[in-house]
Amino acid sequence: MSDSTASVSSAASAAAVAPATSGTGIVIAESATARGRRARIALRALQVVLALFYGLASALPKLIAHPSAVEPFEKIGWGSAGMYSIGVLELLGAVALLIPVLSSVAAVSLSALMVGAFITQVVVFDGQYAATPLILIVPLSLIAWARRGHNAELLRLIRRRS
CATH class of the missing domain: 1.20.920 (Histone Acetyltransferase; Chain A)
Structure with missing residues (x-):
């Protein structure tokens, strides 16, 4: 796996795990493991x-x-x-x-x-x-x-x- 592919993959997995917040600080999505x-x-x-x-x-x-x-x-x-x-x-x-x-x-x-x-x-x-x-x-x-x-x-x- 190339370095650029690895960084894209790790960035995508980090985005899937980290909660996304809107400008108001409200959590839009959270990881399945946190919900579980x-x-x-x-x-x-x-x-x-x-x-x-x-x-x-x-x-x-x-x-x-x-x-x-x-x-x-x-x-x-x-x-x-x-x-x-x-x-x-x-x-x-x-x-x-x-x-x-x-x-x-x-x-x-x-x-x-x-x-x-x-x-x-x-x-x-x-x-x-x-x-x-x-x-x-x-x-x-x-x-x-x-x-x-x-x-x-x-x-x-x-x-x-x-």
Whole structure:
């Protein structure tokens, strides 16, 4: 490769990586790696926020038998056994959201719990808070889709153990 070809090539790659700004200082374009890095960070932050929500705001009241959790489960007819079971499943899902190889499966599992919560809200509680589980399914679906590559890795780990 000649020196002029190398300098044109390196100038083109530098232009592709460096963000271009207009006279106002607004970034017009950015590199795919910078966008990808930001997307990965945002997705990880979303996983942490959802894990905290499921672990602290959802599972904990059920596991400590807080009155706000006991009453709905009594109305459903599941009692304390159902309440503790759902609390444990939510806590396990919260922890699994933070483990990369389990995050996709955890998001799908928590989404399934939210479908059940939606149905329960509509049937037992006349849809009073039916939107909440549906709203939570949206970011869980995003995590499940974005982390779907981990499913093959998880299957390899399971097969290796068998």
